[in-house]
Amino acid sequence: MSVARDIITVAGVSAGVFFFFAGTVGLLRFPDTLTRLHALSKADNLGLGFVVLGLLPQTGGLRDGLKLISIWMFVLLAGATVSQLIARTARQSGSGK
Amino acid sequence: MNIATVFEIALAAVVLGLAIWTIAVPDTYSATVGFIAYGLLVALIWVRLDAVDVALTEAAIGGGLGGVVLLGAAARLRDTEAMTTEGPSLIVRLSAAILSASIAAALAVTILLLPDPAPTLAPAVVANAGATGMTNPVTNVLMAFRGMDTMLEKVVLLLAIVGVWSLASDQAWGGRPGPRHQADPNGVLAFLARLLPPAGIVVGIYILWTGADHPGGAFQGGAVLASMWLLVIMAGLVDTPPVRSRWLRLILVGGPGLFLAVGLGGLCFGAAFLAYPVAFAKPLILSIEVAMLLTIATTLGLLLAGAPERSAER
Numbered sequence: 001m002s003v004a005r006d007i008i009t010v011a012g013v014s015a016g017v018f019f020f021f022a023g024t025v026g027l028l029r030f031p032d033t034l035t036r037l038h039a040l041s042k043a044d045n046l047g048l049g050f051v052v053l054g055l056l057p058q059t060g061g062l063r064d065g066l067k068l069i070s071i072w073m074f075v076l077l078a079g080a081t082v083s084q085l086i087a088r089t090a091r092q093s094g095s096g097k
Numbered sequence: 098m099n100i101a102t103v104f105e106i107a108l109a110a111v112v113l114g115l116a117i118w119t120i121a122v123p124d125t126y127s128a129t130v131g132f133i134a135y136g137l138l139v140a141l142i143w144v145r146l147d148a149v150d151v152a153l154t155e156a157a158i159g160g161g162l163g164g165v166v167l168l169g170a171a172a173r174l175r176d177t178e179a180m181t182t183e184g185p186s187l188i189v190r191l192s193a194a195i196l197s198a199s200i201a202a203a204l205a206v207t208i209l210l211l212p213d214p215a216p217t218l219a220p221a222v223v224a225n226a227g228a229t230g231m232t233n234p235v236t237n238v239l240m241a242f243r244g245m246d247t248m249l250e251k252v253v254l255l256l257a258i259v260g261v262w263s264l265a266s267d268q269a270w271g272g273r274p275g276p277r278h279q280a281d282p283n284g285v286l287a288f289l290a291r292l293l294p295p296a297g298i299v300v301g302i303y304i305l306w307t308g309a310d311h312p313g314g315a316f317q318g319g320a321v322l323a324s325m326w327l328l329v330i331m332a333g334l335v336d337t338p339p340v341r342s343r344w345l346r347l348i349l350v351g352g353p354g355l356f357l358a359v360g361l362g363g364l365c366f367g368a369a370f371l372a373y374p375v376a377f378a379k380p381l382i383l384s385i386e387v388a389m390l391l392t393i394a395t396t397l398g399l400l401l402a403g404a405p406e407r408s409a410e411r
Binding site: 074077078080081084085 | 289292
């Protein structure tokens with residue numbers, strides 16, 4: 001059982017790292033604010049999601065698992081809101097083009 | 098050399114590089130962003146050192162609320178910085194560099210000259226962990242074994258808020274801190290400010306409650322509560338309270354006041370200042386912590402809200 005759990009963890013965290021890496025490359029390479037935000041929010045949402053998914057089998061119980069999932073939910077909420085606010089400001093000030 | 102060591106060396110190198118970049122970058126805003134990232138990475142270092150309590154505080158204060166204070170300062174400085182063409186003179190910069198370098202050197206010498214093994218009271222703390230009914234050694238030290246330091250720290254917070262308020266002009270004295278924030282009442286910020294605080298308040302109280310046995314405590318919980326309050330203020334849903342308001346000042350002095358009262362009670366009825374009666378140690382510490390949670394949350398929120406700027410009527 002523990003081997004199966006470890007395989008899920010390695011796969012999940014690796015997928016998360018891939019999205020964080022892709023998001024970081026996008027943040028550095030994309031030409032303007034809106035596309036950079038797009039890359040960054042993918043990294044936050046999917047990357048952290050996969051990392052949490054990978055860590056779930058390693059938790060001691062339901063409580064810890066729920067804590068991990070709620071951390072991901074909070075990051076989703078905050079990330080989506082902040083991206084919206086930055087994108088709106090960038091668009092209004094004209095730098096988003 | 099295992100993978101954890103490689104990670105630690107990489108982390109330390111990134112923190113050092115970021116620190117140098119923060120000092121070297123000419124733009125105030127970039128330096129502030131660098132400093133916030135630096136605070137978050139230092140929190141990771143504390144986690145690696147198994148000091149999770151310190152890591153929580155560093156992330157909440159150094160990375161979070163402190164970062165917001167610096168961002169606000171950078172925004173205010175932007176206009177004056179655009180007008181001044183020349184930087185500080187060579188002598189000022191040289192003296193600042195010499196002063197900073199000598200402080201860094203003194204710290205390094207102090208660390209390097211520590212006897213090996215360094216003197217520690219950690220075994221005594223672990224041995225007496227049961228005396229207060231709490232198992233988190235950090236909370237034991239903060240609230241019981243070195244309660245005096247924690248009490249004085251809260252008084253320092255009060256002094257800080259007095260210092261911020263004293264920047265108010267005569268007309269605004271007693272009024273509301275900061276500008277009145279306006280946001281679209283149907284926008285995303287107002288939505289977040291309605292959705293997040295119920296969960297955030299639960300998390301803040303949970304961090305206080307779990308601090309008895311796990312990493313956490315009044316300061317970290319208070320920082321979460323303060324950020325929820327600031328979110329609601331920034332979304333324009335509520336206004337900052339006028340600093341002359343009586344309930345506000347009662348909350349501000351409530352935590353340190355109760356701490357002092359319990360301390361004096363220990364002097365009158367017990368062995369020494371801040372000596373808790375063994376049977377009531379946990380309830381007393383818990384009530385001090387609850388009062389301090391409110392005081393810390395209010396103080397941190399008001400520190401970020403700034404000096405009174407508007408009369409209380411509007």
